[in-house]
Amino acid sequence: MILSLLLQEFESSSPYRGKKRVLSLLLKTFVSLLFMVLLAYVFWNIDSKLRDFSSYGTYDFFVLYLFLAMVLSALTALPSSLKSLERKEDRLILSPLPLSQDEKILAKGIYFYLKLVISSFVLTLPVLLPYGIARGFTAVYYSFSFLYPFLISIFALGLLSLFLGPYAYLMRILRRYRLFQFLIACIAVIGLCFLYREVLSLFLYVLDGAALDAYFSEPFLASLASASPYFAPVSQYMGMLTGEGLFSSNFILFLGLSILMLVVGFFLLSFLSNKLLAKEEKIHLQKDSLFAKGNKDIFFTLLKKEYILLFRNSSYLFSYTSLLIMQPFLGYVVIESLNRLLYQRMEMFLTYFPELINGVTLFLVLLFASLISGSAADGLTREGTGRIVMKEIPISPIKQMEAKLLVSTSVSILSLLFTDIVLLSFSLVNAALFFVILGIGLLFILSLNLLGAMDDLRRLSEKKKGGSSLLSLYSLLLPIFLAIYHFLLVFMGASALLLYGTEFLLFFLFFGALLLFFWRKLPNYFKSMRVDYI
Amino acid sequence: MKFAFRKKEKEEKKPRVDFDELLLTNSLPKEIIVAEDIHKSYGTHEVLKGLNFSVKAGECFGFLGKNGAGKSTFIDCLVGLKEFDQGSLSIFGLDQKEYPLEIKSEIGYVPSEPLAYDLMTGNEFMEFIASCYDMEEQGFHDNFAFLKTKFDLTEDDLAKPVGSYSHGMKQKLRLMSSLIHNPLLWVLDEPTVGLDIMAYETLVEMMHAYVNNGKTIFLTSHSIELVSEVCNRVAIIKDGNIATLIDFALEPFKRKELRRIFLHIQGKEEA
Numbered sequence: 001m002i003l004s005l006l007l008q009e010f011e012s013s014s015p016y017r018g019k020k021r022v023l024s025l026l027l028k029t030f031v032s033l034l035f036m037v038l039l040a041y042v043f044w045n046i047d048s049k050l051r052d053f054s055s056y057g058t059y060d061f062f063v064l065y066l067f068l069a070m071v072l073s074a075l076t077a078l079p080s081s082l083k084s085l086e087r088k089e090d091r092l093i094l095s096p097l098p099l100s101q102d103e104k105i106l107a108k109g110i111y112f113y114l115k116l117v118i119s120s121f122v123l124t125l126p127v128l129l130p131y132g133i134a135r136g137f138t139a140v141y142y143s144f145s146f147l148y149p150f151l152i153s154i155f156a157l158g159l160l161s162l163f164l165g166p167y168a169y170l171m172r173i174l175r176r177y178r179l180f181q182f183l184i185a186c187i188a189v190i191g192l193c194f195l196y197r198e199v200l201s202l203f204l205y206v207l208d209g210a211a212l213d214a215y216f217s218e219p220f221l222a223s224l225a226s227a228s229p230y231f232a233p234v235s236q237y238m239g240m241l242t243g244e245g246l247f248s249s250n251f252i253l254f255l256g257l258s259i260l261m262l263v264v265g266f267f268l269l270s271f272l273s274n275k276l277l278a279k280e281e282k283i284h285l286q287k288d289s290l291f292a293k294g295n296k297d298i299f300f301t302l303l304k305k306e307y308i309l310l311f312r313n314s315s316y317l318f319s320y321t322s323l324l325i326m327q328p329f330l331g332y333v334v335i336e337s338l339n340r341l342l343y344q345r346m347e348m349f350l351t352y353f354p355e356l357i358n359g360v361t362l363f364l365v366l367l368f369a370s371l372i373s374g375s376a377a378d379g380l381t382r383e384g385t386g387r388i389v390m391k392e393i394p395i396s397p398i399k400q401m402e403a404k405l406l407v408s409t410s411v412s413i414l415s416l417l418f419t420d421i422v423l424l425s426f427s428l429v430n431a432a433l434f435f436v437i438l439g440i441g442l443l444f445i446l447s448l449n450l451l452g453a454m455d456d457l458r459r460l461s462e463k464k465k466g467g468s469s470l471l472s473l474y475s476l477l478l479p480i481f482l483a484i485y486h487f488l489l490v491f492m493g494a495s496a497l498l499l500y501g502t503e504f505l506l507f508f509l510f511f512g513a514l515l516l517f518f519w520r521k522l523p524n525y526f527k528s529m530r531v532d533y534i
Numbered sequence: 535m536k537f538a539f540r541k542k543e544k545e546e547k548k549p550r551v552d553f554d555e556l557l558l559t560n561s562l563p564k565e566i567i568v569a570e571d572i573h574k575s576y577g578t579h580e581v582l583k584g585l586n587f588s589v590k591a592g593e594c595f596g597f598l599g600k601n602g603a604g605k606s607t608f609i610d611c612l613v614g615l616k617e618f619d620q621g622s623l624s625i626f627g628l629d630q631k632e633y634p635l636e637i638k639s640e641i642g643y644v645p646s647e648p649l650a651y652d653l654m655t656g657n658e659f660m661e662f663i664a665s666c667y668d669m670e671e672q673g674f675h676d677n678f679a680f681l682k683t684k685f686d687l688t689e690d691d692l693a694k695p696v697g698s699y700s701h702g703m704k705q706k707l708r709l710m711s712s713l714i715h716n717p718l719l720w721v722l723d724e725p726t727v728g729l730d731i732m733a734y735e736t737l738v739e740m741m742h743a744y745v746n747n748g749k750t751i752f753l754t755s756h757s758i759e760l761v762s763e764v765c766n767r768v769a770i771i772k773d774g775n776i777a778t779l780i781d782f783a784l785e786p787f788k789r790k791e792l793r794r795i796f797l798h799i800q801g802k803e804e805a
Contacts, residue, residue, distance in 0.1 A: 286655050286693050301665040305651070312653040312695075385649040391615045392645075393666040394638035531615050 001099065005107030009084065032122050040126035042202075047134060050216060057221030060228040062131055063238055067231035069123040070152055073116050074159040078167045081112050081160060085168075085273055105270050109157065116156045120149035137242075144241050151258065155233050158261025161268035168272065174314060181314055189325045201337065233257040298395060302403035309382050310407065316382065320411060327368045328418040334368075335361050335428055355496060358433050359486035361423070363479050365437050366444050369416050370475035379404035380456040380529070387460070388531045397526035398519070405449055412445045436500045440482075443507040448475055450511075450518050457525035478510075551628060551636040553718065563627040566591045566719055566750045567612070573620035574607055581607045582618065583774035589767075594741060594751040596765035598758070598792075600800055604774045605754040606646055609723045612752065613643045626718065639667060642712035646723040648704035652697030656687065656707055659696055660714060667715035674714065681710040684736050701728035709737065720744055722753045726760055738764060762792040770799050 014021055043065075050058045085108065094104060128145040174181045229235050229245075236254040239245040310316050342357060343350065350357055379401075383390060390400055420437050423429045429437065452471045482503060489499050556562050567589035574582040581604045589595040599605045610616040611623065614634045623630040625637045650659050664674040682692070685706040696704065705728045712720065720741075726734055741751055741764045755761055761768055768780045777799045780788050788795060797803060 286695070298665060298668070301662060305654075305662055308651070308653050308658070384652070385647075386651040388615065388645055388649045389651065389663075392613055392638065392641075392643050393663070394635045395666055396635060527617050531610070 002103055002107050002110070005094075005099070005104060006110055009107060009111040012087065012089070013080070013084070036122055036126040039123075040130050043127045044130045044134070046202075047130065051134075057216065057224060059238075059242065059244065060221065060224040061216070062127070063228045063231050063235050064224060065127055066124055066152075066238065067234045069127075070120065070156050070234060071159065073119040073123060073153070074156045074163060076119065077112060077115055077160050078163055080115070081164060082168055082171065084108060084111070085164070085269075101270070101274060105266070105273055108273075109266060109269055112160060113153055113157045116153040116160065117149050120153050120156065124148060124152075141241055148237065151254075152234065152237065154258045155261045158265035158268075161265040161272070164272055165268065171314075178311065178317070181317055185317060186325060190329075192326075299399065299403060302395070302400060303407065306379070306403055306407040309386075313382075324411060324415045324418075327371065327415040328422045331365055331368050331419040332422045332426060332428070335364055335423065336426065338364070339428060353490050355490045355499060356487065358429070358436075359483060359490065361429060361433070362437060362440065362486065363483040365416070365419060365423075365441060366479040366482065368419065369412060369441055369445055370448060370479065378452060378456055379408055380453070380460060387529065391526075391529065391531055397523055401453060401522060401526075405453060408452070409445060409449045412449065413442060416441045416445060432496070432500075436504070439504050440500075440507050443504070443511045444478060447478070447507070447511045447514055450514050451475075454518060454521075454525070457522075457529060460530045461525065461528045478507075482507075551626075551633060553626070553636075553640055556626075557718075562591060562718070564591055565589065566626060567595075567752065568624040569608075569621070570623075571621035572608065572611065572618050572623060574604070574611060574616070574618045581774050582611075584621070585771075585774070585776060587769055587776055587779065589750060589752060591750055592745060592748045593766040594745045594753060594764050596761040596768035597752065597754040597771060598761060598768055598796055599754075599771035603771045605771060606723055608771075609721060609752070609754060613641055613721055614638055639715075640718040641721055642715065642717035642719070643721045644705075644708050644712045644723060644725050646727070648701065648708040648728070650696045650704060650707060650711070653695060655695055656692035656699070659707060660692070660711055663711045664714050669715055673716075677714050677716065678710075681713060684740065685710055685733060686736075702730060702733065705729055706733055713740075718749055720749065720751045722751065722755075724755055725753070726755060726757055758793045758796060762789045768792065770796055772799055 014024065047058060047062075050061060090104075125145065125148075128148060129142070132141045132145060174184060233254045235244075236250040236257070239250040240247055240254065310320065338360065339357060342360070380387065417438070420429070420434055420441070423437070424431070424434045448471060451474050455469065455471045458470075485503065485506075486499065489502075565588040569585050569587055572582050572585040573580065581602075585604075585608060597605050597608070607616065611618040612625070612630070614630070614637070617631075626640060628637055630637060651662070654662065660678055661674070664678075669677075682688075687703065687706055687710070691699075691703065696707065699707065705725070709725065712722075725737060729737065738760070741753075745751060745764075745766070751764075753761065753765065766782055768782070770777045770780075778795070780792070780795070782789050794803075
């Protein structure tokens with residue numbers, strides 16, 4: 001019975017079926033493996049530099065990393081775990097079945113545990129193995145390294161259960177107050193961007209072969225050494241493996257803490273499911289109607305509808321806000337770091353071909369812009385079951401799509417403009433390149449939004465089953481095409497005017513052709529759009 | 535504050551349809567819906583196999599059939615949710631494929647599933663729908679107040695997001711939104727699902743009042759009681775075609791016999 005429940009959890013966790021699920025799993029595995037290789041490389045370098053730099057601190061840094069990885073696994077599992085606990089279908093389908101609450105909780109607990117094991121595997125194995133190799137540990141160490149994700153995830157599960165209650169409360173508050181939701185999203189994104197910047201610059205330090213004293217000062221390492229025994233239960237487990245401290249006391253502490261957290265975890269999960277999440281959320285009354293205010297023109301009405309669909313959905317709000325803020329920041333951080341690196345390594349080369357670096361900048365801005373447009377161009381999917389209303393109201397499909405596209409493009413264009421201003425204010429682009437980026441970027445975003453809308457319409461078509469991915473294809477192909485074209489012309493010695501003029505023209509022609517095609521096909525696409533009743 | 539009237543698309547070159555003028559001059563056709571040889575397939579499965587019938591102005595027309603017979607598919611074609619493959623469909627004397635927007639502007643539609651925008655409040659959904667039909671503000675407020683009272687939805691109910699509504703409340707909201715613009719044709723696809731007894735009675739009362747005002751209803755329902763109570767004529771559909779058409783004015787005794795006739799057509803005798 002528990003196995004069936006567990007399988008049902010895995011079934012519900014993925015939106016894909018059949019071949020698509022296999023493909024998505026393969027892709028995830030590939031990305032995870034890449035990440036593991038990169039992590040192992042970075043850790044190996046940091047570890048070897050730390051060993052050269054300081055007589056102590058490597059073990060403590062190692063324990064600190066493993067502890068943070070455990071906390072991170074628990075924190076990142078929070079959204080999916082809450083989603084699983086709150087799943088409506090469980091209440092509708094499983095509640096009437098002759099299943100005890102303990103069985104359901106146990107199945108959920110095992111599912112959360114297995115997910116924690118996987119993330120722990122990805123985050124810790126690339127660190128545990130190089131650490132052992134560098135010190136020539138025996139086979140016992142490696143066996144216990146492979147066991148580590150399974151054992152530490154017991155504690156992480158307790159930690160996850162501990163965080164779930166406050167997280168569920170916070171999410172309920174956030175769902176009620178949209179402004180608060182927006183502020184939290186902004187703070188979280190800015191925080192993540194800063195973290196990203198630190199990680200990126202650490203990575204560049206490692207690549208650059210520079211010393212790490214800027215990051216790991218003697219006092220920092222000394223305080224780390226005194227704090228590391230308290231990073232329970234990681235320090236106890238690693239103590240057993242590496243011979244730090246008494247084996248028996250480490251073993252008893254590790255076992256005791258893990259069992260304690262397991263019991264606490266099960267108790268908390270039961271409490272959350274039975275009491276907290278079983279309570280219906282209080283519904284917030286909203287007396288003011290958005291449509292009662294301001295202009296009553298039909299186009300404004302459609303825009304207001306788009307606004308509601310976008311900003312009253314917490315996941316859309318979060319992803320839009322984050323991408324809006326992230327693009328300028330990421331654009332600046334990556335372009336600045338890369339420019340610095342390129343100037344250091346290829347200074348002579350760049351003096352002969354100065355437009356090369358601008359091509360890299362343009363390429364990166366377009367890549368980041370495609371990130372924004374990717375999430376923005378799903379206006380029809382966003383309608384959900386409300387698509388039936390789109391087809392029953394007496395408003396032309398062209399007008400309805402215009403409103404949809406205006407909302408999605410304005411977000412992407414705003415983000416592009418911010419990015420461009422940030423790059424200009426930090427002198428990463430000059431005034432001419434500012435306008436080139438703006439012009440080409442604008443055409444690129446408009447094209448991607450049209451492609452996204454076409455993807456959406458084709459995916460929802462009655463006649464054509466399955467999705468197409470014009471957007472994902474062109475969002476990569478167009479920047480790559482531009483980069484190749486740019487570099488070719490630079491090496492051929494073309495002038496800047498010819499270079500950017502033809503690039504703009506090519507993007508303009510592509511957009512124009514796409515616009516004509518889209519507007520001509522739209523009424524038919526719209527007519528054959530599927531209306532889902534459930 | 536006035537609602538702005540929807541401007542016509544620049545590219546439209548078709549003659550403009552003014553329903554107010556048609557009503558004033560009594561120029562609306564006597565047959566509101568005329569379906570001729572309607573075919574519709576899903577892949578290789580043909581659902582509608584050449585439907586032929588018409589619905590007269592001012593009548594309540596019932597459409598009966600078992601699950602999968604093609605009732606909802608025809609309604610979807612009628613209101614423009616789906617395209618039919620072959621045949622012609624004329625509504626208010628206008629070709630459905632040529633004048634889809636003009637036709638939609640005079641239809642009030644209640645789908646079989648009460649779908650609406652879950653993130654909007656009930657008030658917002660009603661105002662959104664009214665804006666889409668270019669309603670004048672005063673007209674909207676008058677109609678809305680009347681419908682709220684009729685269907686017993688409180689101010690607090692309407693201030694909640696639609697996503698938090700029960701099935702019955704959503705159904706009431708869709709019934710209200712289908713009538714808010716006072717359409718000429720009311721299309722109801724299984725309208726009684728989820729309604730309580732009071733709302734059911736209100737619906738029946740409103741259907742009678744609607745037809746008495748000279749407007750037309752097209753109804754599909756599995757409730758034989760409802761169909762026999764409110765309809766003037768009934769078509770029973772079987773395997774994508776009309777099996778029989780009953781006019782209660784000509785054969786009033788069939789009103790009570792409707793269940794038996796329906797079961798007989800479907801190949802099953804009443805117990």
